[in-house]
Amino acid sequence: MSGVTFSESVAAVPSGVDDAVGISGSKWYVAIVGNNRERSVAQKLEAMGFESFVASQEELRVWKNGRRKTVDRVLLAAIVFVRCTESERRRIIVNLPYINRFMTDRAARSDGSLNRHVAVVPDSQMDALRFMLGRSDDPVIFSDNYVKGRSVKVIRGNLRGLIGEIVDLADGQSELVIVINALGCAKVHINPIDVECI
Numbered sequence: 001m002s003g004v005t006f007s008e009s010v011a012a013v014p015s016g017v018d019d020a021v022g023i024s025g026s027k028w029y030v031a032i033v034g035n036n037r038e039r040s041v042a043q044k045l046e047a048m049g050f051e052s053f054v055a056s057q058e059e060l061r062v063w064k065n066g067r068r069k070t071v072d073r074v075l076l077a078a079i080v081f082v083r084c085t086e087s088e089r090r091r092i093i094v095n096l097p098y099i100n101r102f103m104t105d106r107a108a109r110s111d112g113s114l115n116r117h118v119a120v121v122p123d124s125q126m127d128a129l130r131f132m133l134g135r136s137d138d139p140v141i142f143s144d145n146y147v148k149g150r151s152v153k154v155i156r157g158n159l160r161g162l163i164g165e166i167v168d169l170a171d172g173q174s175e176l177v178i179v180i181n182a183l184g185c186a187k188v189h190i191n192p193i194d195v196e197c198i
Contacts, residue, residue, distance in 0.1 A: 025085045026051075028121040030103035030182055031093070033080050041080050041098050050093070051083040053126070057133050057140055075133070075142060076183070079103075081126065089118070103182050119182030128162060128178045129186055135159055136188050144184035149177055152195040159190070166195055 033041045042052040055076045062068050078100075084093060093099055104116035133140055135158040149165030154176065164178040167187075176190040 026083050028081050028083050028123065028126050029089055030119055030121065031080045031082050032100045032103060033078055033098055035078050037098060038074050038078065038080050044098065045082055053081040053130065055129065055133060059139060075140060081121065105182065121181045125178065125180050129180055131162055132159065132178060132186055132188060138189050140186050140188045142184060142186055146179065146185045151198050153198050154194055155196050156194040163198065166190065166192065
């Protein structure tokens with residue numbers, strides 16, 4: 001959870017680098033798909049043997065007539081995370097009709113060209129995101145507006161053990177923030193007494 005900008009922290013996969021001897025080169029990539037197709041695309045990728053993840057969270061919906069229902073709401077429209085090697089991404093996944101493209105690094109290359117590297121989300125960030133979405137009672141929101149906070153570890157509550165940054169808001173509340181390369185950050189309200197500085 002360093003203070004580097006997202007574009008600086010996005011890992012680039014060098015051309016021609018896939019699997020080292022006996023070591024998997026699988027990484028998390030961000031696939032862009034059609035709206036409202038996230039779950040069906042994830043299922044198709046899983047059926048092909050690729051690990052995939054759709055950022056969603058259960059929330060209680062209350063209608064005007066008083067009816068209540070828990071729904072699983074997709075938080076990142078048109079995005080499916082897929083874990084594969086660069087070779088699998090280039091040879092197989094990018095050619096699938098339901099994959100529009102892959103998210104790229106926002107920054108231009110250092111040589112000034114417009115060629116951009118495909119964005120990779122580190123395992124640690126994916127683990128933190130999945131943990132946050134699966135355990136938080138409060139709604140998680142995504143934002144590309146990242147403000148550096150103090151590094152903390154959650155010591156109480158459902159998010160205990162999660163490491164992130166705490167940011168104090170103007171209204172007196174606080175948010176726990178975790179950086180997600182290429183996407184910005186995931187935020188959730190938290191009581192400052194539930195964290196300790198690290």
